[in-house]
Amino acid sequence: MQHGARKKTQTMADVAVAAGVSKSTVSRAFTQPDRLGPETVKRIKNIARQLGYVPNHTARALSTGRHGNLALIVSDVANPFFPPLIRAAQMEADGSDFCVFLGNSDEDPRQEDRLIDRFVSQVEGLLLVASRLTDEQIVQHARRRPLVLINRDVPGIPRVLIESATGVRHAIEHLAGLGHKHIVYVNGPSSSWANRQRRNALKVAARQHKLEVDLVNAHVPSYESGRAVVPQILDSKATAAVAFDDLTAQGIMTGMAERGISIPRQFSLVGCDDVLGAATYPSLTTVSNRSDEAGRAGVSLLLDMLSGRMAGDTRLVLDTHLVVRQTTAAPAQEKPKGSPSGQPERV
Amino acid sequence: MQHGARKKTQTMADVAVAAGVSKSTVSRAFTQPDRLGPETVKRIKNIARQLGYVPNHTARALSTGRHGNLALIVSDVANPFFPPLIRAAQMEADGSDFCVFLGNSDEDPRQEDRLIDRFVSQVEGLLLVASRLTDEQIVQHARRRPLVLINRDVPGIPRVLIESATGVRHAIEHLAGLGHKHIVYVNGPSSSWANRQRRNALKVAARQHKLEVDLVNAHVPSYESGRAVVPQILDSKATAAVAFDDLTAQGIMTGMAERGISIPRQFSLVGCDDVLGAATYPSLTTVSNRSDEAGRAGVSLLLDMLSGRMAGDTRLVLDTHLVVRQTTAAPAQEKPKGSPSGQPERV
DNA sequence: CTATCCAATGCAACCGGTTGCGCGTCAAGA
DNA sequence: TCTTGACGCGCAACCGGTTGCATTGGATAG
Known part of the structure; x- marks a missing residue:
């Protein structure tokens, strides 16, 4: 109450009013700037910035079906094998403006399954690391959403393997x-x-x-x-x-x-x-x-699947050597x- | 094409038609079953199951503002200090049916800020661990969303500190x-x-x-x-x-x-x-x-803020000892x- | 000078749920 | 028997964007 709390987040409509244009124009200013007058785009973006407007991903996802999120599920975050992988995956995703959900299956297939169900409606793709699910379950999930495996070899599912x-x-x-x-x-x-x-x-x-x-x-x-x-x-x-x-x-x-x-x-x-x-x-x-590379490659593969289509049987193998x-x-x-x-x- | 792909996901409207009721009734069957006739609820749920209906989190989030997601931002996933914290936070959140976004600021305040902006529209609360942002920035973000800090002491912002x-x-x-x-x-x-x-x-x-x-x-x-x-x-x-x-x-x-x-x-x-x-x-x-406890406590605090309201100046201190x-x-x-x-x- | 076309925007429906309000019905109280 | 109110449910607006189609004005071609 104290700070005259204006908690209302700015919406596209607000920007539209402030700029004297319609919602659609504001929308296009962000998604298809080339279909608009150059100075209009600039003006809208300025106003948006001044107002502190941040596009609402949820709304966008609802109408486009594109969430811009990936799910990353590992068996144990605390195992030192994973953090570099997670880190790399996260950054790779971020580079393409994707957010990543992190799931920890705790070595439990049921938990893993639960997590996937919980995530699936808000992500465009799944990345399963060292999955403990059965091949059948994996295939099932892969049917619903683009899915790539790391360190798990299921024919027909894109996967990256550390050899x-x-x-x-x-x-x-x-x-x-x-x-x-x-x-x-x-x-x-x-x-x-x-x-x-x-x-x-x-x-x-x-x-x-x-x-x-x-x-x-x-x-x-x-x-x-x-x-x-x-x-x-x-x-x-x-x-x-x-x-x-x-x-x-x-x-x-x-x-x-x-x-x-x-x-x-x-x-x-x-x-x-x-x-x-x-x-x-x-x-x-x-x-x-090379878990970091595996993470990066996995995300990269997933992203590829999302944009273009990919042949279903990609199998990326990362070699190792003796240190x-x-x-x-x-x-x-x-x-x-x-x-x-x-x-x-x-x- | 092969499997006669009926990829269309079932919507609430589909269930409504199949059950001969309106969308609202289907909705209420899931969210406020007590406001409906017992047998109606049962019938609707049955039909929903048969149709393989799964509620769409995105749509729900859009209209309610409740996403069921938290954002967890750390400075370096790969630093062994964090994984146990992340793990604990993730599991605590999961216990209340929340999903967690993981962000890696890579020690960079700008990246941290970017991530927050990117996450903020799809989460109900933020958890910042060892944030590198300025106090002002943190206060700003805290105005928009419930926010709790770990190992960062900003008066007025709920925080848990490992002493x-x-x-x-x-x-x-x-x-x-x-x-x-x-x-x-x-x-x-x-x-x-x-x-x-x-x-x-x-x-x-x-x-x-x-x-x-x-x-x-x-x-x-x-x-x-x-x-x-x-x-x-x-x-x-x-x-x-x-x-x-x-x-x-x-x-x-x-x-x-x-x-x-x-x-x-x-x-x-x-x-x-x-x-x-x-x-x-x-x-x-x-x-x-006690980073794991800190993670757990942080999420717990955040969850408390989301359900009830909390006094703004919670300051939870976790003691340590010599091993x-x-x-x-x-x-x-x-x-x-x-x-x-x-x-x-x-x- | 008029017909034509394209670039720049606006309109409105739609994504899939949620929810305030209102209507009809049936039972209990007067 | 008539009123009243609770109960069960439908209507329609709304959340915040996206997008196909319509509209407008100015430039260009005829």
Whole structure:
């Protein structure tokens, strides 16, 4: 009450009156300036600015069907894999004057479905990252709205895939080159497309290089579970490990350190996704991640679908590579356990 | 074309015709069922279901002004401080059936302003986190829409503040108790409310405990800048440091390790925000962060403003505390440099 | 000088709901 | 039996833009 609150937002009609023209003219001044007199456009825009007029997207959407919004649904915002992707997607969308809704499915397919229903009537397109829905559900939704997938491979649906297989293959070559003969792969979530891809690539490459491979399961990709699987890793007698992701790898580093095992001197480790930068010590050898590019590309693809039409089966693959840092080295001569010098015993 | 595409979405009018009633009745069947005959409601809802009718949010929003959307604007999605906040905010909103727009200002006030303008016509309320706008701009926007601030203290605008001052104070007490006499504070961004707050709290507490304080500047809060300021920290001859945030602290840890300085044996370090969990090695002593609660509380506040009205000057403060882990200890007897035993020299 | 045409605008319907107001009906109170 | 009022529902205006079509005036062609 105090400030003489004029809360009324300015409408097109207000601008029209102030400019002495009709609503349609104001509308066209913004959407089809070339169909109007140049000075008229200028005058209207000036007045609009003075009045603090901001076009109402809701109204526009109602009559055009174009909302200028995208929905971005991820499984866990707090997982460091996603923020760069979200950021890139958001900025890419913004560049084309699109707003983005963010949804967090929390790894729950039902929640994901709910969110989509909730969003679908206010967006022009959906972007699903690492979706947990079934192929059928995805196809259903894709029927209603343009939809693109990231890290999920459903034939017929436009998708962008981060091909970490390449990087994993390089990791194996790298380890083999250093002289390792026996490694372990630490699994991520079994429902994860990325995990299946990585594990398979690893197995194939290991076979080629004649490496023995053991599998260990850290169902949740996190620091804690990485730390928890260290005993299993050690039991395997392997000299190196590839972890599903950097978080897991980081946990493993801690677990090793707690047992007095020096990385990379006594054990080599490679992560995946490069979400930690070089922020561990020693800095982690890992497979590069291009989630930001994936986000950008996904939005770009979606935008393409919205303007022109696209062939239904776009499949964009982003390659990765190995980032060699400081957690990999030649295996120790002796097994860590039998080391004669004053190495700390395992706890 | 193939599937005999009947893409026309069902409208309220369609349902009305099918049910032999008027649009208004259909509308009321969904929004005010008690004002209608019970069997009428049931019949209409059945028919609506059969037809696959889904209410159009855009149209509803246009006439009611209620969109069921919130805007959340942060300065950098990729900064680990934000994801938990975003996640919590998103879920809190979702619990009340609100969707959230995510905006990334990228530390740029103009971008932030642009985003707000872009969002404002499709949301019922704004949530600004660590806003870089001027007080005047914020007040302006608050006039147009319900608005709440997080980590920004503008009188008259509802806000939730993470009071890291408390935790910082405890950190000083902790360090003093361990016997430290001389510490350094590593600054974050000068425009940051949080940084000013932390520095001031630290100075006051240090004075009380008769600690000498040096300041060092790491303008950007990041791993790299932390690593870069290590020489300055060492030059100060201090025996401990408090860093603006965990990222900076992590960088410092690496920098120290590279110089053969052992933490906490030769140098104590405390971070801020606890964004890394216990994921460093040794695990980082830090000031707790409650960004998730802040996000939740912010949305909750906003929702309150939307339903009831609220007194304009809500100021919700979230306390923090010190999380003591493994990077703090009593200072070394000798200065690290003069250590007689076989300590590695600085590089 | 008149017929023609194009550029610049206005008119009004429409997008899909919501809602104040009014009308008819049936039951309870007088 | 007549009045009264609550209840159930329809009418039509409105939210704030967009857009096909009509209109007008001036420039150009004939």
